[in-house]
Amino acid sequence: MDSKKEETLRRGPWLEEEDERLVKFVTLLGERRWDSLARVSGLKRSGKSCRLRWMNYLNPNLKRGRMTQEEEIIILQLHALWGNKWSRIARRLPGRTDNDIKNYWRTHFRKKEEAQNYGKIIDWGGHAREELLRTYKETEVARTRTVSQDHGFDGITNEFNQRNMENGKEPNGGFYERESFGVMNSPYENRISDWISEISTDQSEANLLEDHSSSSSENNININSGSWWFQETRDFGEFLCSLWS
DNA sequence: AATGGCCCCAACCGCCGTTTC
DNA sequence: AGAAACGGCGGTTGGGGCCAT
Structure with a gap:
């Protein structure tokens, strides 16, 4: 130029x-x-x-408006696995751009990531997937599955929104407020969570160790090493559809 | 009413890989 | 084969709006 x-x-x-x-x-x-x-x-x-x-x-295919709870969960999970691979995450969220997700992450989660608890989810550390899965399941999935079964996700969402409205908060409020209310996963999310668990378990320990040893220093774990269990060659979108159906 | 802090998001920048010529 | 153009990506900035003080 x-x-x-x-x-x-x-x-x-x-x-x-x-x-x-x-x-x-x-x-x-x-x-x-x-x-x-x-x-x-x-x-x-x-x-x-x-x-x-x-x-x-x-682009007319773009989705407008706030992120849905399901989108939030997907962002959280994929970010935990891939790090700041915004465009890669965006490909899993039709209608959302990398910029959308990047902006959303920065305003909603970055501070929380820096805070004590959330860091545990992100930091795979030497414990790798077990830490991620254990933390996630213990704090989110197990607790909310019961609620989900009782009311269905839409019901929960509505109830949650209504509760927030009553408290003077916006319907689609902060992640942790929602978390404390016990609303975290739709069937979609459960399937993703199960899928993560399933694939994680299936991966050979050798691959895991090899990848972690090559891409991580002792004190600075590269969370992008999450790619050891997920290959781009697999069409994630299709796979999610199969989970959903 | 003024101010500061925060959220939200559009837009830009620099870098790098890929494609084209 | 190599240079230039192009496209994609992640990081950053800045402005508008809202809200609490």
Whole structure:
């Protein structure tokens, strides 16, 4: 990008007419060749900026509004396994972008992650999957499964929201408030949790040890090593669907 | 009413891997 | 084969809105 060209490029918030123009040209030319699309459209924006605007805001497939409880759980679990692989996590949440998830994580969980309890879930440490699974199951799943069976997830959600509303809180309030209320998992979540447990158990200990020894220092465990039990080649979406059905 | 803190989210940046020429 | 262009990703910033003090 030469400096002369850069001078003429607009930055900052997008105007409505810019959005309209971008949508028009993406519809016409497709979601590719962003630099040429930016040139052809006459938008005084970089291709990168156009792509970002489309991907994170204008794309009609995007989901709006707050994260659902199920999405929260998925984010938590996948982040515990993969770390800050936002785009990878986003691929498991249709309609959500990596930016959405990144922002959501930062505002909702990062501080809690730094706090004492949550850190235990994230820190696989030398105990690897057992710690994650034990902590998760003991504190969340086991306690809430009963509630889930009694009322069904929708019922719980409604009850939870109603309770929060009565207390003057927003319907889809903070994670830990929800946790303390004992609402953590839908059938979806239970299946994911079971799935994690199942796959974790099935993995050979040799793979686990090998991966941890290669990717982790003594005091600084790389949580991305969670990939030892999950390969990208497997279509996670399909697998989740099978769990759901 | 003013102020500060927090939440939310759009947008940018720099880096890096991939694709194209 | 190598350079340039492109696209994707994760980190960061900044502004608007809301709320408590």
